[in-house]
Amino acid sequence: MAKKHRRLPKVINKVINKEKVNKPFENEYYHEPGTPPGTLIIDEDAEQPNIFLVDYNQTNLTHKQIKHPEECSNYLDTESVSWVDVQGLGNKEIIHRLGQTFDLHPLILEDVFNMGERPKIEDYEDQLVIIARMVVPNPNHGSFYSEQVSLVLGRHYLLTIQEEPEHDCFDSVRMRIDKGKGIIRRQGSDYLAYSLLDAIIDGFFPVLELYGERIAELEEEVIVSPNPQTLKQIYQIRRELLQLRRAIWPQRDAINSLIRDSSKLISEEVRIYLRDCYDHAVQVMDMVETYRELASGLMDVYLSAVSNKMNEIMKLLTVVSSIFIPLTFVVGIYGMNFNTEKSPYNMPELNWYWGYPLCLGLMAAIASGLIFFFWRRGWLDNSFEINQK
Amino acid sequence: MAKKHRRLPKVINKVINKEKVNKPFENEYYHEPGTPPGTLIIDEDAEQPNIFLVDYNQTNLTHKQIKHPEECSNYLDTESVSWVDVQGLGNKEIIHRLGQTFDLHPLILEDVFNMGERPKIEDYEDQLVIIARMVVPNPNHGSFYSEQVSLVLGRHYLLTIQEEPEHDCFDSVRMRIDKGKGIIRRQGSDYLAYSLLDAIIDGFFPVLELYGERIAELEEEVIVSPNPQTLKQIYQIRRELLQLRRAIWPQRDAINSLIRDSSKLISEEVRIYLRDCYDHAVQVMDMVETYRELASGLMDVYLSAVSNKMNEIMKLLTVVSSIFIPLTFVVGIYGMNFNTEKSPYNMPELNWYWGYPLCLGLMAAIASGLIFFFWRRGWLDNSFEINQK
Amino acid sequence: MAKKHRRLPKVINKVINKEKVNKPFENEYYHEPGTPPGTLIIDEDAEQPNIFLVDYNQTNLTHKQIKHPEECSNYLDTESVSWVDVQGLGNKEIIHRLGQTFDLHPLILEDVFNMGERPKIEDYEDQLVIIARMVVPNPNHGSFYSEQVSLVLGRHYLLTIQEEPEHDCFDSVRMRIDKGKGIIRRQGSDYLAYSLLDAIIDGFFPVLELYGERIAELEEEVIVSPNPQTLKQIYQIRRELLQLRRAIWPQRDAINSLIRDSSKLISEEVRIYLRDCYDHAVQVMDMVETYRELASGLMDVYLSAVSNKMNEIMKLLTVVSSIFIPLTFVVGIYGMNFNTEKSPYNMPELNWYWGYPLCLGLMAAIASGLIFFFWRRGWLDNSFEINQK
Amino acid sequence: MAKKHRRLPKVINKVINKEKVNKPFENEYYHEPGTPPGTLIIDEDAEQPNIFLVDYNQTNLTHKQIKHPEECSNYLDTESVSWVDVQGLGNKEIIHRLGQTFDLHPLILEDVFNMGERPKIEDYEDQLVIIARMVVPNPNHGSFYSEQVSLVLGRHYLLTIQEEPEHDCFDSVRMRIDKGKGIIRRQGSDYLAYSLLDAIIDGFFPVLELYGERIAELEEEVIVSPNPQTLKQIYQIRRELLQLRRAIWPQRDAINSLIRDSSKLISEEVRIYLRDCYDHAVQVMDMVETYRELASGLMDVYLSAVSNKMNEIMKLLTVVSSIFIPLTFVVGIYGMNFNTEKSPYNMPELNWYWGYPLCLGLMAAIASGLIFFFWRRGWLDNSFEINQK
Amino acid sequence: MAKKHRRLPKVINKVINKEKVNKPFENEYYHEPGTPPGTLIIDEDAEQPNIFLVDYNQTNLTHKQIKHPEECSNYLDTESVSWVDVQGLGNKEIIHRLGQTFDLHPLILEDVFNMGERPKIEDYEDQLVIIARMVVPNPNHGSFYSEQVSLVLGRHYLLTIQEEPEHDCFDSVRMRIDKGKGIIRRQGSDYLAYSLLDAIIDGFFPVLELYGERIAELEEEVIVSPNPQTLKQIYQIRRELLQLRRAIWPQRDAINSLIRDSSKLISEEVRIYLRDCYDHAVQVMDMVETYRELASGLMDVYLSAVSNKMNEIMKLLTVVSSIFIPLTFVVGIYGMNFNTEKSPYNMPELNWYWGYPLCLGLMAAIASGLIFFFWRRGWLDNSFEINQK
Numbered sequence A, B, C, D, E: 001m002a003k004k005h006r007r008l009p010k011v012i013n014k015v016i017n018k019e020k021v022n023k024p025f026e027n028e029y030y031h032e033p034g035t036p037p038g039t040l041i042i043d044e045d046a047e048q049p050n051i052f053l054v055d056y057n058q059t060n061l062t063h064k065q066i067k068h069p070e071e072c073s074n075y076l077d078t079e080s081v082s083w084v085d086v087q088g089l090g091n092k093e094i095i096h097r098l099g100q101t102f103d104l105h106p107l108i109l110e111d112v113f114n115m116g117e118r119p120k121i122e123d124y125e126d127q128l129v130i131i132a133r134m135v136v137p138n139p140n141h142g143s144f145y146s147e148q149v150s151l152v153l154g155r156h157y158l159l160t161i162q163e164e165p166e167h168d169c170f171d172s173v174r175m176r177i178d179k180g181k182g183i184i185r186r187q188g189s190d191y192l193a194y195s196l197l198d199a200i201i202d203g204f205f206p207v208l209e210l211y212g213e214r215i216a217e218l219e220e221e222v223i224v225s226p227n228p229q230t231l232k233q234i235y236q237i238r239r240e241l242l243q244l245r246r247a248i249w250p251q252r253d254a255i256n257s258l259i260r261d262s263s264k265l266i267s268e269e270v271r272i273y274l275r276d277c278y279d280h281a282v283q284v285m286d287m288v289e290t291y292r293e294l295a296s297g298l299m300d301v302y303l304s305a306v307s308n309k310m311n312e313i314m315k316l317l318t319v320v321s322s323i324f325i326p327l328t329f330v331v332g333i334y335g336m337n338f339n340t341e342k343s344p345y346n347m348p349e350l351n352w353y354w355g356y357p358l359c360l361g362l363m364a365a366i367a368s369g370l371i372f373f374f375w376r377r378g379w380l381d382n383s384f385e386i387n388q389k
Helices: A069-076 A092-102 A106-113 A171-179 A189-202 A204-224 A228-260 A268-333 A355-376 A379-388 B069-076 B092-102 B106-113 B171-179 B189-202 B204-224 B228-260 B268-333 B355-376 B379-388 C069-076 C092-102 C106-113 C171-179 C189-202 C204-224 C228-260 C268-333 C355-376 C379-388 D069-076 D092-102 D106-113 D171-179 D189-202 D204-224 D228-260 D268-333 D355-376 D379-388 E069-076 E092-102 E106-113 E171-179 E189-202 E204-224 E228-260 E268-333 E355-376 E379-388
Strands: A005-007 A029-031 A050-056 A061-066 A081-087 A120-124 A127-138 A143-153 A157-162 B005-007 B029-031 B050-056 B061-066 B081-087 B120-124 B127-138 B143-153 B157-162 C005-007 C029-031 C050-056 C061-066 C081-087 C120-124 C127-138 C143-153 C157-162 D005-007 D029-031 D050-056 D061-066 D081-087 D120-124 D127-138 D143-153 D157-162 E005-007 E029-031 E050-056 E061-066 E081-087 E120-124 E127-138 E143-153 E157-162
Touching: A050 A069, A050 A171, A061 A069, A069 A081, A069 A092, A069 A157, A081 A189, A092 A106, A092 A157, A106 A120, A106 A127, A106 A143, A106 B268, A120 A228, A127 A189, A127 A204, A127 A228, A143 A189, A143 A204, A143 A228, A157 A189, A171 A189, A189 A204, A189 A228, A189 A268, A204 A228, A204 A268, A204 E228, A228 A268, A228 B204, A228 B268, A268 A355, A268 A379, A268 B268, A268 E106, A268 E228, A268 E268, A355 A379, B050 B069, B050 B171, B061 B069, B069 B081, B069 B092, B069 B157, B081 B189, B092 B106, B092 B157, B106 B120, B106 B127, B106 B143, B106 C268, B120 B228, B127 B189, B127 B204, B127 B228, B143 B189, B143 B204, B143 B228, B157 B189, B171 B189, B189 B204, B189 B228, B189 B268, B204 B228, B204 B268, B228 B268, B228 C204, B228 C268, B268 B355, B268 B379, B268 C268, B355 B379, C050 C069, C050 C171, C061 C069, C069 C081, C069 C092, C069 C157, C081 C189, C092 C106, C092 C157, C106 C120, C106 C127, C106 C143, C106 D268, C120 C228, C127 C189, C127 C204, C127 C228, C143 C189, C143 C204, C143 C228, C157 C189, C171 C189, C189 C204, C189 C228, C189 C268, C204 C228, C204 C268, C228 C268, C228 D204, C228 D268, C268 C355, C268 C379, C268 D268, C355 C379, D050 D069, D050 D171, D061 D069, D069 D081, D069 D092, D069 D157, D081 D189, D092 D106, D092 D157, D106 D120, D106 D127, D106 D143, D106 E268, D120 D228, D127 D189, D127 D204, D127 D228, D143 D189, D143 D204, D143 D228, D157 D189, D171 D189, D189 D204, D189 D228, D189 D268, D204 D228, D204 D268, D228 D268, D228 E204, D228 E268, D268 D355, D268 D379, D268 E268, D355 D379, E050 E069, E050 E171, E061 E069, E069 E081, E069 E092, E069 E157, E081 E189, E092 E106, E092 E157, E106 E120, E106 E127, E106 E143, E120 E228, E127 E189, E127 E204, E127 E228, E143 E189, E143 E204, E143 E228, E157 E189, E171 E189, E189 E204, E189 E228, E189 E268, E204 E228, E204 E268, E228 E268, E268 E355, E268 E379, E355 E379
Parallel strands: A081 A157, B081 B157, C081 C157, D081 D157, E081 E157
Antiparallel strands: A050 A061, A050 A081, A120 A127, A127 A143, A143 A157, B050 B061, B050 B081, B120 B127, B127 B143, B143 B157, C050 C061, C050 C081, C120 C127, C127 C143, C143 C157, D050 D061, D050 D081, D120 D127, D127 D143, D143 D157, E050 E061, E050 E081, E120 E127, E127 E143, E143 E157
16 A cells, blocks of 8 residues: 655745745645554655764763664663754654654654644653644744654653754753753753753744734835735735744643643653743743734735725826816817807807917816815825825 | 425535535435434435445454345454445435344434534444544545545444445555554454544545645735636635534544543543544644635735725826826817917917927927826836736 | 513614515513513514413323313323413413413513523423524525524423414424324423424524525625625625524523433433434534625625726726827827918928828827737736626 | 822713713723722712612611711611612712711722722622613613612612612612512512612613614615715714623623622522523623624625725716717817818818718717617616616 | 843834834843743843832831842841832842842742743742733823833732833822821731732723723724824724733733632732722723724724725716716817818808807706716715715
């Protein structure tokens, strides 16, 4: 049976965002329906996995890049905290051996390697699996990279699995371990897991900062010079915020259940720190919702602003037409060829001494009257006002 | 008393989707109000039922197509797992005999044969009835076939009843049984039920893939060239996603209650697998909601884009009118017939040596001024811009 | 003190639906504020009550039309099930005597006779009161009649009170009792109550069928030929679906509390049947919500379609104006009266040999150029396209 | 320190509703931030308080208008029910003495005299405080007066405090006490409190009746002749229904907590009556929500109807322009002055014998063709249709 | 490692509100992701902290401005209530020493100095931390200043930390302490905390008053003279109300958990007062939501009003064009140069005795007819009506 490995459509990227910066939907794989549970599906194009091991306690610190997953096994049961960080998922064999080394349940393995899972917590007695989604700002395009990170927490080890080697937000945690900064070296693997989760959640803020800036720019543009490009961008922002919401919402729930459920792998002390992390997740959600409301309000403003522009255009057309159409009618009258010789009533004006000047005067009067009429209505002012803005 | 069997209206198909690809509402039957409960209503036009039996344990495997439902009874009480798969509902007698063979409560029978039921779980001590809705993508039209599947789970058997013989998503499960792949042959009927449910839920992903693609195409179209056809399609997508939501929402609840309620027919081990299935159902729901929001955002974009187009049209009209109406007025003036001989003030221009060239020059000046005015306002550029896109 | 009996306004009927087919708000009476609880308010214009008694057990069956409510009392305490069906509420005295015969709490009486109550369940130890709302399709107008039905369930009797004698959906239940069809004759009064409730809930489906058809028609109309009549109908459908929702929502809650609360008047067996009835209520609600979303989507489509039409109109105007206004300017030029004799520069074209043909040719060239320009932009095609649809 | 007493802005009244009929926001006072709790703030402009005492039991009835609050104290501890009704809040001293007489907690006093409190229940052991909001229809303007009523329920007394002497809906309760109608004279102070609450809730129905009528009128107007006045009124209705919702929503919750919480001041029997009152509150809420949805639907209809009107206007403009602009071009041609003597190709038509009639015929043909074209498109019919409606 | 301290974008201020009055987003700082918990980040530009100490009991009162945080320690453990009020956060060292003096958990310190936290309650056994948000009206711009206030409540002391020295709403509390007004001097630190919280919540009312006024002004403007400025302001109000909602919503939850959770630092008596404070928070939320609905309704009204204006403009254009275009056609006819001498059918009107007057009469008739037609349709009236409003 051919079990294929498929990606969900890169929905909008290929269309709106031709440079393919932000790939919110791209990472969503799904199994062929009916695939047995626990089936591992490896994306052939994915990056080859790099495995890094950091083993530390309050006094010692070991750094290592690892070739064979089995090398880890020496470290796992020692009292020191072992952090095994796998970056890239492109090698089926290594991943299988990794699963054996860490004694992972087949469903864990499936979740971990099935990119596009919803963030969640799974509690398997001796292991706690946290599926999270990490975002990293992409400042060139004002959007973000999004990547799934899985954390498998054991008594004395933490296994983290990232989709790609680039763009993670764990550098500062690594540095705290290296430099022995903070209390991280004195704490267990649960504190390490908390630190990484905290870094993931805090990683949303710089992304939101970019959206804040993009919204601020659009707010100006939408009133001053609404154009189809603006429309495209508002839609784009709404779509991307939808992605962010999908990422943060279940993450908040997951952290909450970490706090509430009494897994023996998480100490009371770390639970207090997790409360802080939960607060930040709520704050991120708050901001995402606020930005979504702002973006949706912008759409209304856009529609209204376009209608306003149309009003201005119509006003101009109406002013021009209303002034010149009557005048054209008047000049049309004196272009008629009624025979003035046949009767004194046939266009005697044509033969008046002051005929032409009077006619011009009449037209000037009409035009002035109409201009005054429009000025009184404020149509002329408005036209200028919009220009100045 | 004439108890009729009626279909709910094929609401939109006949109108919008003339090829009748996707029949979201078509399968919804309802009883004449007041029909006694448990009444079986057989659609005369429905397909004749085909009955397939698969009986397996870890070592043996029997395949059979069955004519008379009674043939099943030998298999039901053996330790081996018996999967009886009924496809098509068009024969009242056979269905009655099926009900007797499996000892089904009249209400079960009614639910099973009343197409258009809401997905749900019913727990009858010795039998667990799961009403589910299966969707299969229809790639030609970017939509889906939808079909009700009922699962009756007993101690050692599973009865599945499908509306139609075509389009199911159980092939890969059948293959796993045939080839002894995975752990399915070592497990009981509850694991089989889980496998089928999982296949049903995972069957939503390819359907969503199609919608992702349709939305991506519309996203391009709606800004570049909005037209009534686009409008129709956005509405159509919203309507079909509504159908998907109606299908997946209660399914999620049903799986959840399967996990929580302590039916003795479901083993603890299978419950863990069901949690995975539940996660997928939540993910499907998430995606349906996201797509619905995107589609609803598209409607806003459409309206705005149409207004934009109107602005462009009005700009063109205004530019043309504003330039030529004053010019026409000028030429009208010199078409007047004031008698130049009666007075030196009557249109002396007509007799000037440079009269005509001056007049043409004046008009060229007016036109240039107006064109400059519109160019400054950016109206001329915009018109081109839209063209280039 | 004059306690008046007032109807809520027939809000929309008198306006939109001049034939007064559907009276969703008409039946809503309310008491003068401050009226003591239990006050009976009889509508003088209401129909005189007809009282029907059916008394049955597995073997016997009595049918009777009753004049005096007191006649019922013989039947109420016997083991056989007595169904007293009151149709019409127009006689205060009879209703009082009915209350005494059945020993009804004053608040029950008030609820029962206060048309426009919210569907609900009230549990008074020996009696269970169910206030329900019955809808019957009105196929001529695609809408429905709506009527309050109250069920008072006692140990061996069921009292049902309907607002009007016409339009009920209990016929099939009556027939099942008459013909001894199904298990109804073997069961108690609680099963009878269930059967009627089930008939009431199932009575929503034919009504929804009508709305499905109306929506299907509007879906076609709204894109092909949107007009004020369409708008009216969309609004009307939304309003009527709002009514249906108000009717079904509390009914579902009421049935749910019937299932959960442990009234001793409802047997376990009937509770299972009620679960089925509850499922149908949920399904009705689902469909009402789906239709509401469709109708609300139609409003968006309508607005967009009207804007589209406007675009088409404006395109035509712009095409016609843009072609003819410049041409009119050209002919205006050669209508000027500059004196060709005063100077060789004054309109020499007028005296050219090929002047007129050249002028016509120029205009033909301008017109062709503009037509080509509009054709390239697709404006001309679009105009035809809309026509063909 | 100057503690000022300020009113919230009379937001919309002063603008939209210049006659100041309905003052939904006017009654909302607030304390200067930081004011100590329990501070009494007396509005100098408010009405001087009138105090009425009714003391009754099954046999006796005393009516009295009271000058000094202290006069009440004789009645409070007797077994008979004493109803002290204070109308108007404009005298600080009397209110203080009232607080002392009834031994009110300072926070009660603050709540009672702080107009604009949210309806709520406060349970202070020996006293139960109910803050409610009463509405009275104002038929001249189709809106309502709104007033805060506080009920302080003690063992044998009920203190009610109303903002103003006019407009209450307690008359019928007073009459029931006077005439000994119903069971009110046989019951305690809790029943009296219920009766007043019931009168307050039922007082919403006549108000809703007015809104029903206003909506019905607008439904006609919005489609037939939408104008800015309609828009204003739809907005106004939405705003006022928002006020009603703010009044009824917490009231429902308050009644619900009265039923659930086991205050010893409310007897079991009265609790049953309160359930009825709760049902009415839910019904009011239902209707308010329904009206709000109707009003919000009306806004959509309005926007669509205005677009429709615009379509009609544009059609007329387009028809007129499209017919006359080409004709004007034709007459312009034959107004050109090409010299027919210089060449036989220069406008020979001018010298044809049938030139003029042919020209008129050509123009008639063009006009007919265009009229036919527009007639086929249905533009001409539509214009009349709208007129007839 | 360079840990930077960044501000979230001042999103909208810099654009819409160039004067930077209201800085709703400005105060939101965030940590570099991965920063260890408890890291203190000091804004170099922030104001230098001023520390004020008030120590009081029923008889004594000490006021002091403090240089070194350590000076406080003498006061903290005495029975008298010590209120230490820190204003400004710009000095890292002082803040560190403050943390040591009060023995604050590192996470408390982080929360307190991380401006932009969500309002919340944290319970650390001996200390209760309340993070609140204070708003102060900015009457010049109709908006508000927003500032984070943290309250650390201990057994006998209260530490409050404000972002800036200006704009707080605690003056009246200070005065009550100074003058011994109310019961504040007799109560403990929990009552002081309540008083400040109460002042914070009540501080929302004057801000809402400003918004009420701005909405009232916009309600007039939006119907009478909608312009882009109006649009801008509606959007601005919606955005600012979103800010208020974000501030009040979690505050309500925090107060609620203060009431429910049984912290031993809050006495039963103060809990009763907190209930009052909670009611006010709910009322603020209510008003914010109401204003938000009004503002969102205003956006609809704006769009409709703009469409109305467009209708008026189009009507004028259509009236002018429809009257003068036919007349221009008529004068065009008699401007044709058909040779009247060649045939009696060539424009004989030109030679009629009454030709010109008849022609003028015809045109007058046409114009009158059209004017009558438009008058009947009510177009002329409407145009004036709008003017008068």
